[in-house]
Amino acid sequence: MTAPIPHPASRPAPVAPLVGTGELAAEIAAQLSRRLRGVRLHGPVSARPPAPTLVAVAHGSRDPRALPAVRALLDRVRALRPGLPVRLGHLELNRPLLSDTLAGLRGEAVLVPLLFGRGHHVTHDLPAALADTPRLTGRIATPLGPHPLLAEALHGRLLEAGFPREPGPRTAVVLAAAGSRSPRSARDTERTAELLSARLGLPVRAAYASAAAPTVADAVRALTARGHDRVAVAGCFTAPGRFATRTAEAAPGLAAAPLADHPALARLVLHRYDQVLLAPTGCDDESTGAATVAV
Structure with missing residues (x-):
């Protein structure tokens, strides 16, 4: 017996081929891209405030090797944090003097002493320099030691x-x-x-x-x-x-060279700068923990 031929209306519709996951994701991305091209943002976009200037404060020396050594350290600091404004000021003997550096700045600054303890320069000279520059909002970082x-x-x-x-x-x-x-x-x-x-x-x-x-x-x-x-x-x-x-x-024998642009010292300069930004009232810690701020 010959099987009856089904009426065309009763035939099942052809099944579309399955779309792979990658193809589906690509299609969704393409659709989103087309729709986003027609989107317009309205209203002002808030700009990030500029980072405070890092002012490295060196003591100064008559030794002609001193200034190149300090500049090499700051070059390494700039390489670690591109875009950060970094300036140099000396307490005495070398230019630029700290007073001249501060006089040329506006806005905010963080003074990072390239000194290793809380002596007279850190506790008296740096606050006095900031007090003489009223148009600048400045804070003073902890000296480089101990750390x-x-x-x-x-x-x-x-x-x-x-x-x-x-x-x-x-x-x-x-x-x-x-x-x-x-x-x-x-x-x-x-x-x-x-x-x-x-x-x-x-x-x-x-x-x-x-x-x-x-x-x-x-x-x-x-x-x-x-x-x-x-x-x-x-x-x-x-x-x-x-x-x-x-x-x-x-020294009876071996004597190490000055620290100058040692990579760890450059990281420490940035760490002291970051500490001030993380603690708006300043910091005076003697923490022995390693620096965790990304540099």
């Missing part, structure tokens, strides 16, 4: 000078700083010595080029008397100068 990034930079310069990566038990280090009559500055140097000691696993004794005791020579003698006959000297100095030279001359 683990500073210990990293000091260690790096020691290694570059030939310090062993695995020093023996008779090795020790003298950490030299410029020196200050401020007890807070001395505590900052001693804390930096502790951080460097923890990093090296060796005794590190703080010493000073002026205004405080012990001297570098005295610190070397004290360590030698305890059986450490391999004593290296590291210095909390941003750039070459009178105190850095005096410190190196007192």
Whole structure:
């Protein structure tokens, strides 16, 4: 028997081919793109306020090598944070002077002292400089020490000078700083010595080029008397100068170069700047935690 032929109306409609997931996503994206082309935004778009200018405050020196060293550090800071306005000001002896740098600025600025403790320059000279520039809203960052990034930079310069990566038990280090009559500055140097000691696993004794005791020579003698006959000297100095030279001359052997443009020091400069922005009232911490702000 021949099967009956179904009426055309009763035949099933042809099934469309299935669209793959990738094709479907592409089609949706294309449709959204076509629709968004016809969208117009209305009203003003708020612009982000400019970042405060980072004003790096160096001490200044008659040594002709000092200014190039500080400029090299700031070049590294700019490379780490493109677009951030970075300026330099000196407390004395070199141009531009801090007063001239501040006089040429408007808006907001963060002063980052390229100094390593809370001495007279940080606690008195910098606030006085801002007070003399009333058209500028300025804040002062914590000095570079103490901090683990500073210990990293000091260690790096020691290694570059030939310090062993695995020093023996008779090795020790003298950490030299410029020196200050401020007890807070001395505590900052001693804390930096502790951080460097923890990093090296060796005794590190703080010493000073002026205004405080012990001297570098005295610190070397004290360590030698305890059986450490391999004593290296590291210095909390941003750039070459009178105190850095005096410190190196007192070293019995290995003496590290000034920190200058060491990468860890550049990161620390930006970290101190960022701390001020994260804490609008300023900061005066002695945290030993590593910097977590992206640079």
